[in-house]
Amino acid sequence: MTETRTASEQTRARLLDAAREVFAEYGFQGATVREICRRADANVAAVNYHFGSKDDLLAEALNFSRLKALQVANAKASKNPKTRLRLFIHDFMLTLLGETNASGQCQIMARELADPTPVLDEIVRQAIGPLHEFLGKLVREIVGDKVSEADLLRCVHSIIGQCSFYYHSRPVMQRLHPELRFDHKEIEAIAQHIADFSLNGLSHYSGKS
Amino acid sequence: MTETRTASEQTRARLLDAAREVFAEYGFQGATVREICRRADANVAAVNYHFGSKDDLLAEALNFSRLKALQVANAKASKNPKTRLRLFIHDFMLTLLGETNASGQCQIMARELADPTPVLDEIVRQAIGPLHEFLGKLVREIVGDKVSEADLLRCVHSIIGQCSFYYHSRPVMQRLHPELRFDHKEIEAIAQHIADFSLNGLSHYSGKS
């Protein structure tokens, strides 16, 4: 019984891994059940047997552990808010541009933004929403209580916008600056720039930086 | 002869309009030739007859006149660079979020970023490249000669990133802040925030703002 279950669960796991790969590579529409099963060494019918449908497979393939861990780690770093913002931007850029396997999840999210499917609701609820909320609190610590909620929101958007730009525009950068490599050193430089730029931007709201 | 040609050209034009609509709505993969022809009141074979293929249709459907006009108008406004940056951000946000028909083009571009097809090369060459270059020169006027080319590039990215964020994240905003309406007033507020935030950010490089 345990043997059977683990065998079945192994197939399930292989399908999930393959699905994450293929969805990230080709998008939801572009990804085919056959390609997923091919990479998972499984039969075409396996997806429907184990998950019910291609839609349900995508829903189960989502995994935001990396993003959540990042926020938890940052909250534990009990330094002053400005330093924590620097730390967050740094970690966030590493997640977005680094070679972590989280980039697949980011790719799926990016594709959902340009072409939403029903799973976007779940992505917003589980990942993007908490992220915005987290950054909102952090920025609030920096700018103080006098700043309106609307302005605070716009500041958060300015920060996330700068970070996610580098992710979204990778295909463009490849063509515009083919010599540019997003290695560890470059990522750190970008993160530092965004932090400097943003803290100066925030100073417009909080008074002198 | 002229009658025939204009009739044929009318079909061509209708197909192009419909294509822009459908590509923007469903993406390149999601858009179907049949739907495009249905909206253009044309036969299914019309696309291949007039354009050769679905790919070629997309390539011809691209239109960056709005984006180009925006840069030309800004260059003519011979005010000081900071004011011109404010003006540009304002016009750019109106293009991105306003009710202009340019939003279809933006949608196509956004989809190409998340899921590039061969036409992305053309988009980068004709639209995004010139845009980056334009902003590069403008920012250079503000920060002066002492700033390195790499830092200048990152500043440009910070500005474009903030602007395009509001475009990319519309599906998210709809879910996260359903009460928020991107009416003219809100767009102006956003544009002013981005300008303030960015000019303060730039002051980090150019010395005191």
Place this chain on the structure above:
DNA sequence: TTTACTTTCAAACAGCTGTTTGATACGCTC
């Protein structure tokens, strides 16, 4: 071994895709 079950598999299904075809209708010159 028999029985009951889960899991895998090749094959087929119905539906949609971009594209092609050959016939038909149109507009124009002669």
Place this chain on the structure above:
DNA sequence: GAGCGTATCAAACAGCTGTTTGAAAGTAAA
């Protein structure tokens, strides 16, 4: 009106899609 090139059309094509099916294989308790 005859002839000619262009444009439109319904129909069919080949290929791919997600999904279903019913048989076969595997697993574990009786």
